[in-house]
Amino acid sequence: MSILVDQDSRILVQGITGKEGLFHAQQMLTFGTKVVAGVTPGKGGEWVLDGKVPVFDSVRMGVEVTGADTSVIFVPAKHAMDAILEAEAAGISVIICITEGIPIHDMMRVRSYLDNSQTRLIGPNSPGVLSPKQAKAGIIPGNIAIQGNIGVVSRSGTLTYEIVYALKHLGLGISTCVGIGGDPVIGTSFTDILEIFEADPFTEKVIMIGEIGGTEEEVAAEFIASQMTKPVYAYIAGETAPGDKRMGHAGAIIEYGIGSASTKTESLHDAGVIIAHHPEEIPQMIMKSLGLVGSDIDQ
């Protein structure tokens, strides 16, 4: 089935009257996810998306009126810290922050604060969470995946879509796909999600898509080696990335020689993870492990 969100999740969209917020709220609704409220300060009382979703001035009011439990944040970077803290204060249990470009000092303060909170933050700079037939909370296209038993966790967006889409073409389905975000400081780590997948009865295999920068994948490797029983497949993007240059994502940078793809790949390999050298190899490997030939369904 799914982790983090499911068909009962009641989604509140922060920044719902912005271009992006409105578009993706519509996509979520179309997918069948319960988008119960939107928040834009100063626009409380309006209704959007053909009168289907009420807009509130604050998350607190949205939660009080609609019972929202999950927030998806699309507000501009300079207001994102405030938006996260507002959601936490209103009692939201899962916050998914799509916003890219939040200052790292803001995120360090948010993280230090959330360390003592029950609220889970996914992202920022996350594409969100998608669980076929269950819920779409974020911007991952709803039609690229089918339901199944593979859990996917990734630091990136379109690269993940690519892999999930390739799985679908081979008839392989996913339980949940979680984008943890491409920023250097994020609320939920690879390890956190791997732990949840390990405990999730509906997930049988896990795909992990890392990239250069930081040492998160190395920490995840330690967790996999010591705690995980389910098979893990991994691809680390950025084998060809030069040092000291930020590759698009704020977090994708090799600094002081730390964070190269080869180090990560090596750690994961040593932890028993099956390593793919290019993304499309993963679906093929899974087919092989199932004793099936990796023939594309419709390509």
Next chain:
Amino acid sequence: MSILVDQDSRILVQGITGKEGLFHAQQMLTFGTKVVAGVTPGKGGEWVLDGKVPVFDSVRMGVEVTGADTSVIFVPAKHAMDAILEAEAAGISVIICITEGIPIHDMMRVRSYLDNSQTRLIGPNSPGVLSPKQAKAGIIPGNIAIQGNIGVVSRSGTLTYEIVYALKHLGLGISTCVGIGGDPVIGTSFTDILEIFEADPFTEKVIMIGEIGGTEEEVAAEFIASQMTKPVYAYIAGETAPGDKRMGHAGAIIEYGIGSASTKTESLHDAGVIIAHHPEEIPQMIMKSLGLVGSDIDQ
């Protein structure tokens, strides 16, 4: 016996080479309390009090070398916030802050931080904790009390000594005397200590000495009414204090009509607390309750 500290407590004195710190460390040693370490940055390696107590540059080192678990702070007000946080970071479990005059903004920050910590802070502006035959952590004179089953909790210093001393004169002993401190923002409240006394098998009665300012006594009254089974005696100082004037203690001020002695006395009375109208009345009342005549032993 005692709460918060006992004969096994290993005391570290922050600011031990200052005049006050040194004097009171000596008093604690004389009492028989284990003063195992002192801290004064820049004086690590020295020994004080006839070579009995080693001085360290940091609390961390003091704790590592001596296993100190309780800290008594005498450092100047401007460095006190730092001293408290240093003790917490070093794993001290009970911090007793004697320092008076710490800016309230510092204390609000400390309190907000300690809310998520296991460490207990007593004070600031506290005379400390005294438990006859067990431990003396702070500046309460060791010879003014005898061991017994009365718990004492107070916002003030000498006024408390007065009452404890009067108890002694009538042969009445105390389990522990806790000075929670005369500042408006303190680490441990009346209610916290009442809760501990209520649970302490060695405490049978409790004396609470409040004063004007704030609404701490009113909150304690609610706790007493709903949770306490042991008899509580109270005296609230400041019946004659004018409004809007700070009576010595930073916390002793009636503001906006809030914090008068009469309101507190009334709340406590309604909660079933036995109210004394002047401090020396309390020992008499206790004697009466025990069926004894309140005749002074040596006065």
Next chain:
Amino acid sequence: MKLHEYQSKQIFSRNGIPIPQGRLASTPIEAKQVAEELGLPVVLKAQVLVGGRGKAGGISLVKTPDEAEEEASKILGNKIKGLPIRNLLVEKAINIRQEIYFGITNDRLAGKPIMIASGEGGVDIEKIACTRPDKIIKVHINPLLGLRDFQVRGIATEINLQRENWRKFLQIGKGLWQVFCDIDATLAEINPLVVTNEGHLFAIDGKITIDDNALFRQRDLIDMRDLSAESPEEIKARKFDLSYIRLSGNIGCLVNGAGLAMATMDNIKICGGEPANFLDIGGGASSEKVSAALKIILSDPNIKTVLINIFGGITRCDEVARGILTALGNNNRNVPMVIRLVGTNAEEGKKLLLDGNQITANTLFEAAQLAVQTAKGVKA
């Protein structure tokens, strides 16, 4: 330490909180000139550190320059609750559509700053608290995170502020928080914050109280202290690091410890007397300090007797006795003293005082009884 309205407004303005145009005047002529410069009508406001200025005639709306001069001379000649009026704030009059209360103080119980607002400002917040408690909005601020925008917007909603003013209100709220933090305030209050017919927001009146314990790091604020609001005795006491508050009774009190000092005063009252002061000499006081303290007490002409109550812990009773003797050497009034010394070196102290002509007591209650009798002229 309390700041005057004009001082508070200077600080508000520096932190982005809009205030009416205005200037200080200390003479009627100056008030007239300022009024002419600003353009009439103007409001004249007495700068005194007590509440209830309006009712006491300390505020006046004037429409002509001559009226400004005339009213200014009336107000400047007056006293409010005993305090002289040295300065007037002359401000351009502003029309008022709504009056809001907006302040930050510290919540002692929570140990956190608390932002308080009400859509029914202009009067004392205590009055609103009594009569319309539902009209008061309170929001705790986590001092480690600081005030958050969403909290201020939440307040704006609760007090039914019109949406077009939210942005300005947010700016004022953030400015107020800045003030509260930057200058170690224990109170930063705008009352009223007014909304004009044109939709502008102005802080019409303001109060700031600074944490005395933080003045060591707020050096440039110390100069703002208005000594005229304090008695010379209080100023002298501060110099000796003594806590002294003059009251209206006739029994002076000299005690070590704030709680014990209050208890001593309470005992006097119970015994039918009236304390003349609160005085705490602190812990471990030197004879010089004790002597200075006693001199301050004796400078009060109402004093009939002095009760000295010392519970010696760190404080040494013999040191206190020495201070008493020094002060008494200059005591021409021969005020009788009731002295109670207990604890550290009490016997030595008592011995030193034997030469003098003092009444000694064993318990606090006894001391209070003796002091009250003495003050009433009853021979002990």
Next chain:
Amino acid sequence: MKLHEYQSKQIFSRNGIPIPQGRLASTPIEAKQVAEELGLPVVLKAQVLVGGRGKAGGISLVKTPDEAEEEASKILGNKIKGLPIRNLLVEKAINIRQEIYFGITNDRLAGKPIMIASGEGGVDIEKIACTRPDKIIKVHINPLLGLRDFQVRGIATEINLQRENWRKFLQIGKGLWQVFCDIDATLAEINPLVVTNEGHLFAIDGKITIDDNALFRQRDLIDMRDLSAESPEEIKARKFDLSYIRLSGNIGCLVNGAGLAMATMDNIKICGGEPANFLDIGGGASSEKVSAALKIILSDPNIKTVLINIFGGITRCDEVARGILTALGNNNRNVPMVIRLVGTNAEEGKKLLLDGNQITANTLFEAAQLAVQTAKGVKA
């Protein structure tokens, strides 16, 4: 965004961190004049935004004014790692008893700032980390509490700093934290912080990196950006809000999404080719943006082919196709293109491109293979 040494030092100095006396010079004559003013010996230091200046001859100790002029003209004429040297920092030479590394950066895993110090500074911290990891002290800072004095003293102890320098070191530590916070730094580093024979402490070299995402609130720092360290293409890319990094290969890449762009480069490499660039057009790019992106790629003379890989989610493939066509209208070099469009409006996009003379691919791996073959001149 990286700051030059001289810029970093200006900021250090403003925050109470002592730096040697010095001034910037951009000509040999100016260097001579500054040297004479400061008093010799002085050190000339090339201001370039790359490491390894010393080894590349960018630093020189000179003892006479003429030597200063001569050395300055040598250095100013040079390039270091391809970057021109526009300015020299001329600083009074300082004797060195001890060299310390002292910096703050962010620990991604912990999500907290981390203060790093070593008593063996002067070389790259990575080198110390490799050779003497026990000599590196790391302390996390709670960003809500800020750096605490006791933490800095703890570091001073660990690096065996002499006690008489603790106070100065504490001041420098606090200054460094102030810098780190105030300007949204991701790195604020002093290396080396030297102790002189006289017991003074000076920041002899410094590096600051600012969080690009925070520049919206660091307006006055934007002017400090040195565009000479960036290629004109990178500057142009930033104008269009494109992430572009030039590399040394011959296959251009145009991709939506940073991870997918890296994966595309990796695929090229696996297939035996070399990517000419990283380029992420972001989500939902307009045809104008795509067109600008393609022009930037084509401006690289090494380009033999371009691989366009789009996974349409928010990005519409037809919009991308339109952008490609616009750019190709000006493509005089007739560079062959391998194009893969998947997802939103992929069919419409492909149709638009039918008129052109492009190679299309289904999978990413296939696209990479085709691009590599094309670049090598193998007919697809």
